[in-house]
Amino acid sequence: xxxxxxxxxxxxxxxxxxxxxxxxxxxxxxxxxxxxxxxxxxxxxxxxxxxxxxxxxxxxxxxxxxxxxxxxxxxxxxxxxxxxxxxxxxxxxxxxxxxxxxxxxxxxxxxxxxxxxxxxxxxxxxxxxxxxxxxxxxxxxxxxxxxxxxxxxxxxxxxxxxxxxxxxxxxxxxxxxxxxxxxxxxxxxxxxxxxxxxxxxxxxxxxxxxxxxxxxxxxxxxxxxxxxxxxxxxxxxxxxxxxxxxxxxxxxxxxxxxxxxxxxxxxxxxxxxxxxxxxxxxxxxxxxxxxxxxxxxxxxxxxxxxxxxxxxxxxxxxxxxxxxxxxxxxxxxxxxxxxxxxxxxxxxxxxxxxxxxxxxxxxxxxxxxxxxxxxxxxxxxxxxxxxxxxxxxxxxxxxxxxxxxxxxxxxxxxxxxxxxxxxxxxxxxxxxxxxxxxxxxxxxxxxxxxxxxxxxxxxxxxxxxxxxxxxxxxxxxxxxxxxxxxxxxxxxxxxxxxxxxxxxxxxxxxxxxxxxxxxxxxxxxxxxxxxxxxxxxxxxxxxxxxxxxxxxxxxxxxxxxxxxxxxxxxxxxxxxxxxxxxxxxxxxxxxxxxxxxxxxxxxxxxxxxxx
Numbered sequence: 241x242x243x244x245x246x247x248x249x250x251x252x253x254x255x256x257x258x259x260x261x262x263x264x265x266x267x268x269x270x271x272x273x274x275x276x277x278x279x280x281x282x283x284x285x286x287x288x289x290x291x292x293x294x295x296x297x298x299x300x301x302x303x304x305x306x307x308x309x310x311x312x313x314x315x316x317x318x319x320x321x322x323x324x325x326x327x328x329x330x331x332x333x334x335x336x337x338x339x340x341x342x343x344x345x346x347x348x349x350x351x352x353x354x355x356x357x358x359x360x361x362x363x364x365x366x367x368x369x370x371x372x373x374x375x376x377x378x379x380x381x382x383x384x385x386x387x388x389x390x391x392x393x394x395x396x397x398x399x400x401x402x403x404x405x406x407x408x409x410x411x412x413x414x415x416x417x418x419x420x421x422x423x424x425x426x427x428x429x430x431x432x433x434x435x436x437x438x439x440x441x442x443x444x445x446x447x448x449x450x451x452x453x454x455x456x457x458x459x460x461x462x463x464x465x466x467x468x469x470x471x472x473x474x475x476x477x478x479x480x481x482x483x484x485x486x487x488x489x490x491x492x493x494x495x496x497x498x499x500x501x502x503x504x505x506x507x508x509x510x511x512x513x514x515x516x517x518x519x520x521x522x523x524x525x526x527x528x529x530x531x532x533x534x535x536x537x538x539x540x541x542x543x544x545x546x547x548x549x550x551x552x553x554x555x556x557x558x559x560x561x562x563x564x565x566x567x568x569x570x571x572x573x574x575x576x577x578x579x580x581x582x583x584x585x586x587x588x589x590x591x592x593x594x595x596x597x598x599x600x601x602x603x604x605x606x607x608x609x610x611x612x613x614x615x616x617x618x619x620x621x622x623x624x625x626x627x628x629x630x631x632x633x634x635x636x637x638x639x640x641x642x643x644x645x646x647x648x649x650x651x652x653x654x655x656x657x658x659x660x661x662x663x664x665x666x667x668x669x670x671x672x673x674x675x676x677x678x679x680x681x682x683x684x685x686x687x688x689x690x691x692x693x694x695x696x697x698x699x700x701x702x703x704x705x706x707x708x709x710x711x712x713x714x715x716x717x718x719x720x721x722x723x724x725x726x727x728x729x730x731x732x733x734x735x736x737x738x739x740x741x742x743x744x745x746x747x748x749x750x751x752x753x754x755x756x757x758x759x760x761x762x763x764x765x766x767x768x769x770x771x772x773x774x775x776x777x778x779x780x781x782x783x784x785x786x787x788x789x790x791x792x793x794x795x796x797x798x799x800x801x802x803x804x805x806x807x808x809x810x811x812x813x814x815x816x817x818x819x820x821x822x823x824x825x826x827x828x829x830x831x832x833x834x835x836x837x838x839x840x841x842x843x844x845x846x847x848x849x850x851x
Contacts, residue, residue: 241289241292241293241294242292242293242294242409243293243294243296243409243466243475243477243478244293244294244295244296244318244319244407244409244477245296245298245317245318245319245438245477245479246295246296246297246298246317246318246319246320246321246404246407247297247298247317247319247320247321247341247346248260248297248298248320248321248322248323249320249321249322249323249337249338249340249341250322250323250324250333250334250337251324251325251328251331251332251333251334251337252333253325254323254324254325254328254331254334254354255323255325255354255355255391256323258354258391259321259323259352259354259389259391259400260286260297261391262391262397263288263297263397263400263401263404264286264287264288264297287467287479288401288404289467290405293405293409294467295404295405295407296467296478296479297321298317298438298479317341317344317346318346318348318407318409318410318477319346319347319348319349319350319384319407320341320346320348320349320350321350321352321404322334322337322338322341322349322350322351322352323352323354324351324352324353324354324367324371325353325354325355326353326354326355326356326358326359326363326364326367326388327355327358327359327363329366329367329370330370330371330374335374335518336517336518336578336579338374338375338378338381339378339517339518339579340517340572340579340582341378341381342378342379342380342381342517343380343515343517343570343572343581343582343583344570344572344582345380345570346380346381347380347381347382347410348382348384348407348408348410349375349381349382349383349384350384350385350386350387350400350403350404350407351371351383351385351386351387352387352389352400353367353368353386353387353388353389354389354390354391355390356388356389356390356393356396357390357392357393359388364388367386368386371383371386372386384403384407385403387399387400387403409477414441414442414476415441415630415631415635415636415637415640416441416442416631416637417441417442417499417500417503417504417566417631417632417637418439418441418442418443418444418450418498418499418500419439419440419441419442419497419498419499419504419566420437420438420439420440420444420450420480420482420497420498420499421437421438421440421495421496421497421498421533421534421535422435422436422437422492422493422494422495422496422497422498422534423436423437423438423494423534424436424437424494425491425492425493425494425496428483431462431463431483432462432483432484432485432486432487433483433484433487433488433491433492434481434482434483434484435481435482435484435492435496435498436479436480436481436482437479437480437482437498437534438477438478438479438480439474439475439476439477439478439480440476440533441476442476442500443473443474443475443476444461444464444473444474444480444482445461445464445472445473446461446462446463446464446472446473447460447461448460448461449461449500449501450482450484450498450499450500451498451499451500451501451502452491452492452496452497452498453497453499453504453506453564454496454497454506454562454564455491455496457491458501459484459485459486459487460484460485460486461482461483461484461485462483462484462485463482463483464480464481464482464483465480465481465483466478466479466480466481467479482498494534494535495533495534495535495536496535497533497535497564499564503629503631503632504564504566504629504631504632505564505589505629505632506562506563506564507562507563507565507588507589507590508558508559508560508561508562508563509556509557509558509559509590510556510557510559510563510565510585510586510587510588510589510590511554511555511556511557511585511586511587511590511598511601511602511605512554512555512556512557512571512583512584512585512586512587513552513553513554513555513583513584513586513602513606514541514552514553514554514555514557514573514581514582514583515551515552515553515581515582515583516551516552516580516581517579517580517581517582518578518579518580520575520578520580520581521549521550521551522541522543522549522550522551522552522573522580522581523541523548523549524541524542524543524546524547524548524549524550525540525541525542526540526541526575527539527540527575528540528541528573528574528575528580529573529574529575530557530559530571530572530573531571531572531573531574532563532565532569532570532571532572532585533569535563537559537560537561537563538559538560539557539558539559539560539573540557540558541555541556541557541573542555542556542557542558543555544556544595544598544599544602545599552581554586554599554602554603554606556590565585565588565632566585566588566631566632566635567585567586567587567588567605567632567633567634567635568584568585568586568635569584569585569588570582570583570584570585571583571584571585586602586605586606587601587602587605587633588632588633589629589632589633591617591620593620597616597620600612600616601613601616601617604616605634610634610636610641610644611644611647611648613634614644614645614648614651614660615648615651617660618648618651618660618661618662619662622661622662622664622665623661623665623696623697624659624660624661624665624696624697624698624701625659625660625661626658626659626660627641627642627645627658627659627660628658630658638658641658642655642658645660648660650662650663650664651663652665652666652701652704654698654700654701655700656700657698657699657700659698659700659701661698661701665697665701666701666704666705666708669694669697669701669702669705670705670708670709672694673685673690673702673705673706673709674709674714676762677714677715677724677762680761680762681724681726681727682723682724682727682729682735682739682762683723683724683761683762683763684721684722684723684732684735684736684762684763684764684767685706685721685722685762685763685764686720686721686722686764686765686766686767687699687700687702687703687706688764688765688766689758689763689764689765689766690702690706692765693759706722709722710722710725713725718732719732720764720766720767721764721767732767733767733770733771733774736763736767736768736770736771737771737774737775739761739763740757740761740763740768740771740772740775741775741780741781741791743757743760743761744757744781744789744790744791744794745791745793745794748790748791748794748797749790749794749797749798749821749823749827749831750823750824750827751788751789751790753787753788754768754769754772754787754789755768755787772789775789776789779792780792782795784830784831784833784834785830785833788826788827788830795834798831799831799834799835799838801820801821802817802831802832802835802848803850805817805820806841806848806849806850807850810849811844811847811848811849811850812832812847812848813832813846813847813848814828814829814832814846817831817832832848835848836848839851
């Protein structure tokens with residue numbers, strides 16, 4: 241079964257709701273207020289189905305004051321059915337709706353000329369000509385057909401049905417990132433909270449978790465419904481009701497985003513392409529209302545190439561709170577209740593950079609020249625540019641992003657870590673590693689330990705550099721670690737144990753934490769841990785607490801000091817201990833606690849006394 245979302249748009253009283261009722265049998269104006277006022281206030285949803293296709297309609301308002309609901313609905317359209325009164329022709333809201341559909345790249349348009357029974361054939365032909373001419377100026381719209389209809393002529397309704405079913409289902413490019421804007425939220429007795437909306441991308445299944453980034457909460461999907469039928473999975477372009485466990489209805493305002501956790505970041509600005517419609521001019525630094533998905537927020541336009549005003553251009557949009565946007569996401573902007581323009585999100589994760597470089601980046605993103613995009617960003621992020629957020633930033637899944645990266649020259653691609661580095665960073669890292677071994681000829685390191693030490697360098701990048709140094713004869717790879725090729729080490733494990741033991745012996749009562757010791761000695765962490773365990777088993781070292789190891793010699797000496805204090809002062813506590821040994825509380829507490837292992841020592845409150 242194929243699914244498509246058809247949005248109905250048009251001027252008030254041109255017959256949208258009546259036409260949908262004739263097509264589907266569903267009366268969209270079901271709310272009392274809608275029936276009383278005679279216009280569609282909220283988005284209404286219905287569908288029709290044949291053997292191979294389900295066509296879902298989003299009937300949106302035509303009244304100018306209710307424009308925001310029309311915009312909210314349009315974001316989920318695959319195609320549009322624009323309803324036009326045959327006698328009245330193109331009206332102001334018709335033009336506005338068509339311009340909005342053009343901005344949102346809703347490609348296929350069918351025009352229904354309603355009330356044909358009240359119009360002459362000459363009028364119908366005149367309307368067809370006017371519509372065809374008008375649509376020539378809207379470059380993103382493709383007029384599929386103009387069909388005169390009357391709800392009193394079943395044959396015309398059937399012709400329109402056939403045309404709607406025949407609309408091609410254009411596969412939407414998917415990056416696998418599930419996204420869904422809530423348009424309604426309500427509670428059902430015995431079921432709990434239900435939200436409705438259109439799946440914009442990706443797939444969800446019953447039992448999976450969904451993340452609400454604005455709430456910073458995860459919810460489990462209890463049930464899914466597509467057009468009143470329970471389903472196990474929901475896909476892109478499906479009108480879907482989601483029953484969420486442990487969710488409160490009031491938590492989900494209109495415009496709330498649902499997605500998968502860990503893939504989308506929220507920011508208070510984004511780089512965009514923006515253009516005006518209807519003869520409006522966009523002013524630099526102007527405040528506007530931004531509509532994206534079913535969300536509405538205040539925003540400010542800051543052009544990159546204009547200081548005053550412009551009809552179109554690259555700009556930064558600053559929001560009054562964080563938005564969770566993705567690359568190529570459409571938006572509409574309004575001012576004083578009128579739609580003045582819209583555009584596409586180019587860079588949802590704003591990178592601070594000089595204006596000239598930013599414009600180069602935005603032009604590359606605008607044309608989907610991702611190789612140039614990656615080149616610019618890798619140069620900006622010399623210590624690693626991550627592809628983990630490629631879904632959000634570029635509309636690319638990880639495999640697509642890696643494929644582009646692998647076509648680039650002068651770039652090191654860490655495919656597992658999803659990080660790109662300028663090839664020059666291999667050279668820089670090579671100099672750093674050589675400096676470590678020049679300073680400490682007995683350094684024993686692994687790629688993992690060096691990556692922990694140099695936080696910007698991924699394990700794969702470090703491994704490549706270490707392997708190069710081995711190929712050059714500077715290092716040897718022995719037993720999982722890299723050693724100086726010029727130094728002959730008979731027993732690496734014994735060498736590490738000796739280094740650790742001597743370091744602990746020198747530190748006496750106040751040794752560093754193990755990882756700090758490993759870093760100072762340029763030792764691989766795993767091998768350091770193994771050596772420390774071996775020293776502990778041999779009873780040469782004692783573990784006082786999680787990150788505190790002392791030699792048996794130092795511990796015996798400290799216990800003797802404490803016993804001496806207890807005998808002379810009838811016990812010891814933190815304060816008395818501190819007077820004799822000016823060391824940090826961490827060590828004081830650990831040594832006092834160790835006294836509890838002796839049968840002749842008793843604890844009285846905070847003091848230890850000899851029994």
